[in-house]
Amino acid sequence: MTLRLQDYRLIFRTSERPWDKPTGPEAYRGLKQLRPVYGHQLNDLWDTIGPQVVDLLDQHRILFSSVDVVRFSSATDKGGVISPVVLWIGVLPDSLGGEDAPSHSIHDVDVEFRPELYAPVSDLDATKNVIDPLTTSLGLPISNAKTPQYQGTLGFYFAEGGESEDILAVTARYVLFPRDEVNSDYTYTNDRKLRKDVLLMGTKAWDDYIESVQVEIGNLGITAEIHEGSIEKLRPKAEGTNASARKAQRDLEETEELLRKTRKAMDELEELYMTTKRDWSKPIQRVIGHTVRSPPISVDTPPHGFIKDFAIIKLDKDRFKSVEGPMNVLDLGPEIDGAKFTRMMFPRIDTQPGFKYPSNRLLPLAGIISEEHFRRPNTLDVDNEACLFVVKRGLTTKTTIGRATGIFSYVREYFPNETTQTSKEWAILPCDNESGAFSKGGDSGAVIVDRIGRFGGLLTGGAGRTPSSDITYATPFFWLWSLIKIMYPNAHLYPVIK
Structure with a gap:
């Protein structure tokens, strides 16, 4: 037999049945x-x-x-x-x-071959504006397979450690547990009926992804038509040897190269559309793991009084084989370019000790912000005021930058039965008057880090409960990690796929 191998797409075929490559954004092989x-x-x-x-x-x-x-x-x-x-x-x-x-x-x-998640792509890649939901970097859009209408964000990865080779991940509990479900301790015990499979992209996230690729292809089609029109006008002007003709010749060459790149980008996006529609469109194809542990949500939890709201996911490592090196990297995304990110996170020239924006946009995460640094950051903003700048990447608002507060907030909820609950939480404010909300619904579960990549907190409030909020709430990481270490004593934050 002659074998045919592929990584994400079928790249070699031996079947005697003819196969014609589909064309157009709606052309893909049947499921x-x-x-x-x-x-x-x-x-x-x-x-x-x-x-x-x-x-x-x-x-x-x-x-x-x-x-x-x-x-x-x-x-x-x-x-x-x-x-x-x-x-x-x-x-x-x-x-x-x-x-x-x-x-x-x-x-x-x-x-x-079975599909695997993609590695993050560079700014030069034609798919950079749309492929993020299918890459292995932090901020994956997820949901419970049984309730795909409720969506959130995968926060961070960790290794169980010891003799285990399992790779686990953390998100907010209410991303995977419906609000009407009994708030009790959950531990998976190999009972398929009780298993909570985790989807990459819930219903809306998947629909939004497919639409985003179609829109990107359509935009490139319009751009190609504009270039074609320019080329048609430049060709007669480029005839001759005078200065005007020579300039037209240069413009013609540049426009022809732009048209070539645009058409190439369209081809790459159409291939991505067909491949992902074929390999990922069914929910069962998007299962990337299952929930294994989740303590009940509690407020005013001793000894600090923080809210306890998290769930642990065991990942299907075969879906993450494209990872090269450490898994906990935050893709800073195409929304904020490198120069703007540096200006926002390091507004003072004298507070950029050796920082260089990563050329691949991937910010490696290492270390944990201490409780002392939460309360007394040693960095200043342009007004010479103490400030702790933080960043997150979530399902809805993608990459956003905010200012963390130095005094923990108290959050109160009132219920129809006239009961209340109060929790102490870490508050994140918008970066400035133009930056907008730090989070919106769907960003719940995202990890929040400081400007050098230290773990700060897990986003649990302000996003998912309201469409948007001037203040986002999070569980401080220094406390959250101590809870995880009780469950998994050998756990560490530097997992790698072997």
Whole structure:
């Protein structure tokens, strides 16, 4: 058989059935359902061929996460149409090309692969404005698989440590637990009925993502038409040797290059649209883990009186194979360019000790803001006032910068039964009069860090309870991490995917 391997897309194909590449933003292959394989010659030969496939992948230095033998049935074709046998191999992104595909002597087997999250992309990538919800950097949009209408943000990753190789993540409890659910301790015990699968992108987040790609393609189409019109006008002006013609020739060359780049970007976005629509559109395809622990929400929790509101997720590591290096990095996003970010976070020239905006936009997170630094920051703003600038990236407002307060707030909630609850929380204010709210609904669960990447808090209030707020509330990280360490004594904040 001749095998065909892909990282996120199918890059080599051996099926005898013809396949024409779909075109246009609405063209993508139909969704499929998995089926087992019985009665095939591969059933008898697999004990021999399977190890050979693994060895061959190793020889080609192809980093794979799984090798499965399956069939697919079309979700739309009638009559139970079943595909040929498919050798389904999960590989890391960009780890191979079509020329790397190995071969064997069985001819009725196709090869396909499970999708993995993308690595963050650079400012030069055509997909930079839309791909963020599908990358591994912090700020992933998530929801409970059973209640995808309620959405929030994944806060941060940590390793369980010790003998465990599990990678875990943290968000606010009420992102994954409906408000009408009993507020009790939750520990997953391998009971599928009680399992709380975690989706990458709830219903609205997925719809917004698909729309954003379509809009981006449409915008580029308009830009291409404008360039084409300019080229048509420049060509007659570029004829000749005088100064005006030479300038027109330069303008023509530049515009033709812009048109080439625009068309290339459209192709890349159309490919992203087709691939993600095929591989991620069903909720079951977007499950990235499941909740394993969550204490009940409590307010005025001893000894500090903070609100306790968090849930721990065990991640499906196969979905995160594209991570290279530490996982806890904050993508500062395309919304705030590097120069503006530096000016906002370091408004005084004399308070930029060695800081350089990361060229890849990824701010590595390390260290925890101490309680003393919460109360008495050693940095000043332009008015010579003490100030602790912080940043977060969430589902709704993306990257925002705010000013943390030095005095913890008290938040009171009143209920219809005339009871109340009061909690002490860390408050984050807008950065200035033009920056807008620090958070809105859907940002709940995001991690908040200071300007050098120290963990500050987990966003739990002000976002998700109201559409927007002048003040955002968070649980201080120095206390939250101490609670997690009680649950997982060997836990650390520097997980890596092996």
